[in-house]
Amino acid sequence: MHKKVTFGGFAFPLVLLLPQLAITFVFFLWPAAQALYQSVLRQDAFGLRTTFVGLDNFARLLNDPSYLASFKVTLVFSTSVTLTGLAVALLLACMADRVIKGSGAYKTLLIIPYAVAPAVAGVLWYFLFNPSIGILAYLVRGLGYNWNHQISGTDAMILVVIASVWKQISYNFLFFLAGLQAIPKSLIEAAAIDGAGPWKRFTSIIFPLLSPTTFFLLVVNVVYAFFETFGVIHATTSGGPGQATTILVYKVFTDGFVALNLGSSAAQSVILMLIVVLLTAVQFRYIERRVQY
Amino acid sequence: MSFKTQALAATAAAALLATAATAEAQVEISWWHAMGGELGDRLNEIAEGFNESQSDYAVRPVYRGNYTETMTAAIAAFRAREQPHIVQVFEVGTASMMAAEGAIYPVYQLMEEHGVDWDPEVYLPAVVGYYADPEGNMLSMPFNSSTPVLYYNKDAFEAAGLDPEQPPKTWDDLVEASRAILEAGAADCGFTTGWQSWLQIENFSALHNVPLSTHANGFESLETEFQFTSDLHKRHIGNMAEWQQENIFQYGGRRSDSRPKFLSGECAIYMDSSGSYAAVEAGADFAFGVGMLPYYDDVEGAPQNSIIGGATLWVLQGHEDEEYEGVAAFFQYLSTPEVQAKWHQETGYLPITLEAYHLSDEQGFYDEKPGTDVSIKQLTLNDPTEHSRGLRLGNFVQIRDVINEELEEVWNGNKTAEQALEDAARRGNDLLRQFEQDNS
Numbered sequence: 001m002h003k004k005v006t007f008g009g010f011a012f013p014l015v016l017l018l019p020q021l022a023i024t025f026v027f028f029l030w031p032a033a034q035a036l037y038q039s040v041l042r043q044d045a046f047g048l049r050t051t052f053v054g055l056d057n058f059a060r061l062l063n064d065p066s067y068l069a070s071f072k073v074t075l076v077f078s079t080s081v082t083l084t085g086l087a088v089a090l091l092l093a094c095m096a097d098r099v100i101k102g103s104g105a106y107k108t109l110l111i112i113p114y115a116v117a118p119a120v121a122g123v124l125w126y127f128l129f130n131p132s133i134g135i136l137a138y139l140v141r142g143l144g145y146n147w148n149h150q151i152s153g154t155d156a157m158i159l160v161v162i163a164s165v166w167k168q169i170s171y172n173f174l175f176f177l178a179g180l181q182a183i184p185k186s187l188i189e190a191a192a193i194d195g196a197g198p199w200k201r202f203t204s205i206i207f208p209l210l211s212p213t214t215f216f217l218l219v220v221n222v223v224y225a226f227f228e229t230f231g232v233i234h235a236t237t238s239g240g241p242g243q244a245t246t247i248l249v250y251k252v253f254t255d256g257f258v259a260l261n262l263g264s265s266a267a268q269s270v271i272l273m274l275i276v277v278l279l280t281a282v283q284f285r286y287i288e289r290r291v292q293y
Numbered sequence: 294m295s296f297k298t299q300a301l302a303a304t305a306a307a308a309l310l311a312t313a314a315t316a317e318a319q320v321e322i323s324w325w326h327a328m329g330g331e332l333g334d335r336l337n338e339i340a341e342g343f344n345e346s347q348s349d350y351a352v353r354p355v356y357r358g359n360y361t362e363t364m365t366a367a368i369a370a371f372r373a374r375e376q377p378h379i380v381q382v383f384e385v386g387t388a389s390m391m392a393a394e395g396a397i398y399p400v401y402q403l404m405e406e407h408g409v410d411w412d413p414e415v416y417l418p419a420v421v422g423y424y425a426d427p428e429g430n431m432l433s434m435p436f437n438s439s440t441p442v443l444y445y446n447k448d449a450f451e452a453a454g455l456d457p458e459q460p461p462k463t464w465d466d467l468v469e470a471s472r473a474i475l476e477a478g479a480a481d482c483g484f485t486t487g488w489q490s491w492l493q494i495e496n497f498s499a500l501h502n503v504p505l506s507t508h509a510n511g512f513e514s515l516e517t518e519f520q521f522t523s524d525l526h527k528r529h530i531g532n533m534a535e536w537q538q539e540n541i542f543q544y545g546g547r548r549s550d551s552r553p554k555f556l557s558g559e560c561a562i563y564m565d566s567s568g569s570y571a572a573v574e575a576g577a578d579f580a581f582g583v584g585m586l587p588y589y590d591d592v593e594g595a596p597q598n599s600i601i602g603g604a605t606l607w608v609l610q611g612h613e614d615e616e617y618e619g620v621a622a623f624f625q626y627l628s629t630p631e632v633q634a635k636w637h638q639e640t641g642y643l644p645i646t647l648e649a650y651h652l653s654d655e656q657g658f659y660d661e662k663p664g665t666d667v668s669i670k671q672l673t674l675n676d677p678t679e680h681s682r683g684l685r686l687g688n689f690v691q692i693r694d695v696i697n698e699e700l701e702e703v704w705n706g707n708k709t710a711e712q713a714l715e716d717a718a719r720r721g722n723d724l725l726r727q728f729e730q731d732n733s
Binding site for chain 1: 361389732
């Protein structure tokens with residue numbers, strides 16, 4: 001028989017919940033409400049004149065071809081960062097899982113990039129790929145490709161994707177490794193005895209059993225690509241050349257913090273918020289069905 | 294502990310006591326600035342110099358990050374009523390500061406109300422004009438101003454059989470020199486440029502005495518509209534795109550990202566801020582010279598004069614009278630020829646008074662470091678006209694990015710010069726209209 005433990009009354013559970021509720025309120029609900037409020041206002045930088053403009057900020061954005069173009073850029077960027085980041089991390093995790101000697105050293109080295117600030121990661125890759133002095137740009141040129149991310153939008157996109165992925169791989173790696181170690185060895189051995197090769201074992205046992213981790217990382221990485229990458233972009237391409245690497249969140253940052261156009265910046269955050277809510281809902285509705293817990 | 298260190302420690306303790314004793318009576322003035330590293334040290338020396346020169350006031354400089362961060366921090370502080378007395382704001386933030394009438398204390402008013410015999414005539418018109426209202430009243434105190442110049446690799450010039458003491462004067466000279474250098478194999482590229490909007494559009498307009506935008510580049514009205522779609526502008530940007538095919542020109546990034554191209558010897562000529570002098574001097578392992586920006590000699594009135602960049606000190610409202618007296622006293626100290634000449638010589642920024650220039654000349658600074666006077670000569674080439682006084686454009690931080698984006702579309706071949714300039718003007722005008730709306 002189950003022994004049911006309950007807390008009497010309403011106040012005590014509330015007190016227990018309070019810290020979490022307070023954090024949610026202060027760091028999530030309140031700023032979100034502020035963004036909503038600011039998005040229907042226009043204000044000069046000093047806040048001396050405020051006018052209510054209704055949905056004008058939104059209308060202006062949706063009629064701005066350069067804003068619409070940055071949707072496409074964001075789509076390409078986020079997809080590349082998420083897929084590459086997951087694939088490379090999974091590969092590394094599978095490799096590290098099999099290493100017997102010195103696995104601690106490998107793991108530590110693979111985790112280090114996570115401690116690097118996005119802007120620093122950006123600057124690092126900026127120097128490596130600098131068309132004039134960068135060693136990687138030099139090597140790529142040796143292979144016959146004229147690397148110049150200052151002019152070529154494709155090169156610039158590749159650069160920011162590499163820098164962002166590199167930064168996130170450690171995080172993904174950590175979770176994949178934990179996921180791999182949680183898979184019972186007996187299952188894999190049984191499959192091996194039945195004659196399944198490494199690839200077959202991976203596709204029919206390991207990958208399906210990893211799916212909760214993969215799904216979790218998918219959500220986290222999409223959010224990362226959407227929100228946390230502006231430091232990388234700011235330090236490497238500043239959204240250029242042209243608008244080739246101006247993703248939505250970078251535009252929020254520049255319009256709000258550089259140009260001090262708070263109304264438009266707030267409207268953009270609201271749109272961004274809606275997109276992420278939508279994306280997460282879609283992920284949970286359609287992808288989670290295929291996850292086996 | 295030797296006698297020397299003991300003596301040092303004793304003096305330090307005494308000094309500490311002395312400052313502690315006077316701190317009570319002193320009026321504190323906070324100064325937010327954006328000068329990191331070496332420049333920050335020089336700035337602190339100025340504040341220390343002022344604090345030692347008198348005992349009533351103490352200026353406390355605080356580093357607040359880069360220009361944008363400093364301005365944003367000051368504005369946020371103002372909104373929270375915690376603003377500093379003085380904040381350093383870069384030139385493209387000028388229009389935003391000016392429009393904030395209740396927030397700023399115009400320098401000419403401050404000096405009239407709190408200053409002792411202040412003469413606005415001593416300042417260089419080319420510097421002050423950028424930061425003056427239409428009546429010519431100084432709104433902010435120029436601090437670090439620079440203007441773009443042309444750096445060239447003397448070794449490459451010599452290898453190509455060119456006169457290393459003769460920097461190209463006109464664009465035709467520059468193309469000719471670049472071709473000679475490319476043919477001789479003295480470098481892989483002719484020239485590159487930093488800050489393309491500032492140099493190749495804004496200063497280009499001033500130097501050729503053509504308007505960048507209507508209403509005297511925005512000085513006279515918020516209704517200003519861009520005019521950099523003229524035939525001359527299209528010709529220049531079109532030329533640069535064409536020169537790119539021959540490697541006469543190579544693009545190297547938005548800010549000063551192109552400097553490595555010059556320092557590595559890849560490009561023989563590099564146009565950028567006169568404030569880059571120290572960095573070029575430190576990084577170049579070849580002989581280099583400084584010249585003025587090139588111009589098209591078939592354009593009447595060229596070369597007019599170049600315009601400045603850099604930052605000024607704005608005074609914010611909401612403080613006590615006696616504190617403003619301190620600010621006024623500090624600004625007077627800052628304008629003395631000795632302080633200005635020292636700042637100018639150590640940093641490469643322009644002096645803000647003519648006296649400081651003469652003083653530097655007398656001290657033999659320009660003979661010692663040839664080329665450091667090119668900037669001031671170019672800036673004062675002629676009396677500024679309404680096209681060469683400066684710019685007063687709202688949302689200009691964003692507009693510069695628009696211009697950057699559109700020019701990059703030219704460099705990567707996606708757009709023609711005509712199309713890109715038209716698009717930049719259209720997008721820029723939208724931003725100008727927004728600013729007009731927000732501030733009227």
